[in-house]
Amino acid sequence: MTHADMGQPEDTGTGPVEDIGTGALDDIGEREGANPPLLFDLRTQLGGPRGVFDSSVPGVVMAIATVFTSVWRAIIAALISAALLAAVRLVRREPVRQTAMSLGGIALCYLLARSTGNAKTFFLPGILINGGYAVALLISLIVRQPVIGFAAAMLDARYQHWQSHPPLRRAAARATVLWLAVFSLRFFIVGGLYLRNRADLLPVTRLALGLPLYVAAIGVTVLLLRGHAREADAVS
Secondary structure, eight states: OOTTTTTOOOOOSOHHHHHHHHHHHHHHHHHHHHSOOOSSOHHHHHTHHHHHHHHHHHHHHHHHHHHHSOHHHHHHHHHHHHHHHHHHHHHTTOOOHHHHHHHHHHHHHHHHHHHHTOGGGGGHHHHHHHHHHHHHHHHHHHTTOOHHHHHHHHHOGGGTTGGGOHHHHHHHHHHHHHHHHHHHHHHHHHHHHHHTTOTTTHHHHHHHTSHHHHHHHHHHHHHHHGGGOOOGGGOO
8 A cells, every 4th residue: 555545645755854945045045145255355365364364463563563673673583474374374284375475565665675785675665555545545535436435345245335325435535545544644654754863663563553553443343334234135
């Protein structure tokens, strides 16, 4: 006698599995809808907390070493620390993007300083980069196309409407002014020490105006923009 003859549905062995699978897919879809995918994953590009740590260690080593020795030796200490971090990441088969970029940047600045025979030249590229960022941010404000608006739209699809949404556009402009102040502060303070030949103060000053200032600026930027994000289901 079959299941059908007994008035019971035939057990194919797939019903419960299909129900569970469908439910899981629905849950995934709801989660993806609640959190639209980033157009550009900044966390991945920075290497996550480990990448930030790797790129910060050489600067900390240099600042500490400057207290006890010459700037030249402090630069070499930073170079060695970056090389050691890169070696550790390679041995452990971990991502080395941020470590390699940090090592490469330090090595290039070291070679530049050696070519001029002056330790302060090590810091010149960073000063010029900060000045360039400040100029770019200022120009974007003058032409009424604040850079932070484009950055927010690139990082999170919920801000893609910033140009057509006046409150968000104003918030992006204020955030751009904030970052203009950050890079201008770094340019003028570190640049001023450079012109005054205070190479002994450059490592500590650059460190103090580095990660702590960036973290604070990111936090304020998030506060300025977060109230203007579109709802997840409104993002196409």
